[in-house]
Amino acid sequence: STNANTEYDADEIVNSGLDSMIISLDGTTQKTYNKYRVNGELQKVIDNVKRLVTAKKKHKKQNPFLRWQFLVMKHNEHELGKIEELAKELQVDNLDLKSIQIYEKSDINNFLPTNPKYRRYKVDGDSFELKYGIKNRCRRIWTNAVVNWNGDVAMCCFDKENEHKIGNVENTSLTQLWKSKSIMSIRNQILHDRKQIPICRNCLEGVKIRIESTEISS
16 A cells, blocks of 8 residues: 555556555545645645556556545545545546544544544544444454564554564564464453453454445446
8 A cells, every 4th residue: 555645666566566556545635635644745646646547558557456545534524525536537446435543532523524424433422432343353363473673573463562562583483472372362362352452442353444445447
């Protein structure tokens, strides 16, 4: 995925063999776009997308499949009626509406859309929780090992602050850590009562985050 704010060689990307590219673009005006993508330039994103589309045509390539991802928030939901038209103009392949993830009570008023249809949370005053609850499952903790820059092995990719450190590969092999009592205990808790692990309560695993997906061009 990319915010497409960096100039790149469109021909090189198209000829690289890349299958798909998610382009994060959350506004149709600079004012709206900059609210979340601070210091980003909407026109630069649009120009970069156009260059990619042109390169695909030039080299007669179907890929990379260009997926525009629009994160629906309070300050941009009024632009939803305009984005499909812009998507057609840009000639991207697909347009996805995605719900936003929030972390604290101030985010409720700052970012959550007013239309509940576009929220992944139910709100009660200053508190919020995932609409459809948390299922006792998680494939990532069985399939994805996360080793941080200092060798620490985290519980998963969502453990951004390394709250559930499993160990360190400088002291113990990754194979041993992957079968250790620490991670086995966490896996067992996930299977029986996942919501008791604080970071799991707001995790994307098993949560529907895509609101709507529209095919734009063939």
